[in-house]
Each structure stands twice: as structure tokens, then as C-alpha cells.
Amino acid sequence: MRAEGPTMGLARDREETGFQNDDTRQVYEEFPFTLWNEGSLDYCRKLLADHWRWTTFKSLRVLDVGCGTGCWSIVFSQIGAVVHAIDLTPVHVSVARKEAARRGLDIRFTVADLFSFETDERYDLVWCNGVLHHTRDALAGLRHIAKFVAPGGLPGCQPL
Numbered sequence: 001m002r003a004e005g006p007t008m009g010l011a012r013d014r015e016e017t018g019f020q021n022d023d024t025r026q027v028y029e030e031f032p033f034t035l036w037n038e039g040s041l042d043y044c045r046k047l048l049a050d051h052w053r054w055t056t057f058k059s060l061r062v063l064d065v066g067c068g069t070g071c072w073s074i075v076f077s078q079i080g081a082v083v084h085a086i087d088l089t090p091v092h093v094s095v096a097r098k099e100a101a102r103r104g105l106d107i108r109f110t111v112a113d114l115f116s117f118e119t120d121e122r123y124d125l126v127w128c129n130g131v132l133h134h135t136r137d138a139l140a141g142l143r144h145i146a147k148f149v150a151p152g153g154l155p156g157c158q159p160l
């Protein structure tokens, strides 16, 4: 029989979801990060250009892990990448899908927990922005998604 109490409750949440705890899951489900707009997309594009000199991703394959409501997925797609985006929160994926469709972008979205996500595909960039610190084990998450990087590709994760 399992002991009850706050600590055991947290451990159980960690086992059962990819989130750090149930509060994190609840916050995401109830307050989807939809606060970005065209200005945010411009800002993301500028960050990519200024920091990494990435202005075109013609046909590069990008996996956006924990895509949220799709801000980065949309930017990568707009500069030419072939984007596969995953997120554990269905409402985020649904908003992201609508935002991509509204812009005529062909982005593949999947509702998935990054810890159990599997694919034979490999990507030139595995992007994961603002996600791992909300999970039950950031390093294990990083290890898991790093295996999807193609030879010569890059992981782009922040913060860890």
C-alpha cells in the first residue's frame, strides 16, 4: 500500500504525467499561452537572425518539442522549415493548429508527451523552448529528445 501525503502525491503526479506536477498541468490547460501576436513572431525571427544568423531554413527538418500554441513552429515554417511540432497539452496543440492554418502553413502537430514520443524520423534542429524545466526530469527529457537530432543537426533547448 502506498503512503499518502503531499510528497507521495507529487511523486504519483510525476509518474503519471510528463509534467513536473499536477499544478503545472492545470495551469497549462486553463491558461494556454496565447499571448503572442505578429510582433512576437517578428521578435522570434529577429532573435534567430541576430543570434544564430538563421534567416532561412529552406527544407530543413525541425522538431518543435513542447510547441505550446505554436509561435516558434510558425516562425520556423515561415522561413522554410518542414516542421513537426508536439505538445502534451491538447488545447495548446489545437490553438497552434488553428494559428498555422490561418497563415496557410503546413505544420504537422501531434499531442504527445516528450518522454514517450517516438519516431524514426531525424531532424536538423530539435527545438525545445521553455519546456524542460516544467517536466519531471529535465535531463532525462533532454536525453530522450536529443536522439531525434540527425547527424550534423543541432539541439536547441532553453532553459534546461
Ligand SMILES: C[S@@+](CC[C@H](N)C(=O)[O-])C[C@H]1O[C@@H](n2cnc3c(N)ncnc32)[C@H](O)[C@@H]1O
Pocket: 017, 018, 019, 028, 033, 065, 066, 067, 068, 069, 070, 071, 072, 086, 087, 088, 089, 092, 112, 113, 114, 115, 128, 129, 130, 131, 134, 135
Ligand atoms: C512555457 S510553454 C512554451 C511553449 C513554446 N515552446 C514557446 O516557446 O512558446 C511550455 C509548453 O511545454 C509543454 N510541455 C510541458 N511538459 C511537456 C511534456 N512532458 N511533453 C510535451 N510538452 C510538454 C506545455 O504543455 C507547454 O505548452
